Amino acid sequence: MNIVLKLVAQRIALGILLLLAASVLIFVGTNILPGDVAQSILGQSATPQALANLRAELGLNQPAYLRYLEWLGGVLHGNLGHSLTNGQDIATAISGRLANTLFLASVAAVIAVPLAVTLGLIAVRYRDRWPDKLISAITLTSVSLPEFLLGYIVIYFLAVKFHVAPSVATIYPGMSLLQKLHAVILPALVLVLVVQGQMMRMTRAAVLNLMQSAYIETAELKGLRPFLIIARHAFPNAISPIINVVMINLAYLVVGIVVTEVVFTYPGMGQYLVDHVAKRDIPVVQASALIFAAVYIGLNMLADVVSILTNPRLRHPK
């Protein structure tokens, strides 16, 4: 058990280190400009007074590393700073939106994960026959389209032509769960399509890899039905790689959700981030990017931890 604990602890420590380094990178990213950030935000026509005010607000008169430490200290205390454009407290503005984003992401995940795993197993069962080929053709098409185009295709056919669901995903506090679910049908569908392809392909690859083992051949030779072989012998051993695949693809959702929220004007983190990039609101962008990076790094870390925990070889060291 010791080895497992040690590996898990190492992986978590690495994740925290990575997150810290990512925060440095995000901070450097907004300070990458050789010239004056204040000037570039306000444009050429800015008055000297406005420039001086903005510089003071951004703390540009201090050296960069001090500004970083101050920012990081604030973040660790739950203080994400204030928005430049409307002076709002960022932490308060984000909390409601983060909940909305997580709601949309979990609806998508609850549909996508079982669907992708099932389709992946079907593709293995009928390998190189038409169900497999059909599944990989759909996969190839869905990974060849950016999320926002999938969004508009879905809007055109399901909202405009056939009126299945609303094209604008309005959501507000006080809606019942059923109303909320109805509002997010289309964005959730787009997200499912976005992550589906990769997840299915990787599940297929993970199970196919196992299908070459000796015990699968034994099962075949003793006359087991192909589907039973996959369900009883291959799948249990593939759970660890599949969980890994699922986690990695949920991390992809983080990117997909930014664009999808904009397409459906869904009041979540993604739209908040994109809006404030256009307004050049640096504190908001830094805070939202840090949250997205944290979720992304966290899910990748979780994937590794789960695969360490589910690997029985590590539990019984030689």
Next chain:
Amino acid sequence: MRNIPLSALVGLIITAGFFLAAIFAPWIAPYPLGAAVGGVWKAASASHWLGTDGIGRDVLSRMIWGGRTTIWIATVATILSFGTGATLGFVAAVMGGWVDQTISRFVDLVMSIPSLIFALVVLTVIPPSITVLILVMGFLDATRPFRVARAVAVDITVMDYVEAARLRGEGQLWIIFREVLPNALSPLVAEMGLRFIFQVLLLSTLSFLGLGVQPPLTDWGGIVKENKDGLVYGVTAALYPAVAIASLAISVNLVADWILNRTTSLKGGRGG
């Protein structure tokens, strides 16, 4: 080259078609980029094959001009990301030791933030011009060519002929460009195709969000942004970029698959 499979041939032809349309856009496009030449939201007709947009511009012409911008920026960004990524990957593999460690850990770090998010962070402070877009897209995506190049080169650097070159006293640059590069080319070319598609998707996404190519220029993502309001009235102008991007992406993928398969079968035996 004689026995190209049908799928790869179709892919090659369509890809070539897109690039030709991009190069010869000024001669092919029926109307100038910004000219309002017809009614608003007109359906497809003989004079406007794909109809007109919200201010009466010919959609087909805008698709051709937009494709030119998209393909041009994506191509330069791909070359930049490949030049940087592959060179660093070879350097890491050939030098090994702390050089390899430093570059590899830094790449791990950059990859721990999704590229779209990081691009948004950088574009907050730098106004998007074409040069900025190319630099941001090119450097952010150099991480993947780096990993592929390093993985391929690590296998090659332990070969006898590299050892022989080292023993006869060749410098690191000779080893990288004369010994490793020619033997790593095939998988890199295949990867390059995939990265090009990724750049097309990233650029379209940025432009759609209003943070990429700025008016009066346009690209495929921008065309979606301009025409998305028409969808509600059943005008499909916003969906044409989907067809263009998907067919370009699928054909490049088909070609890349073929190049990859060719390489793996080469390893099996040169005679076949």
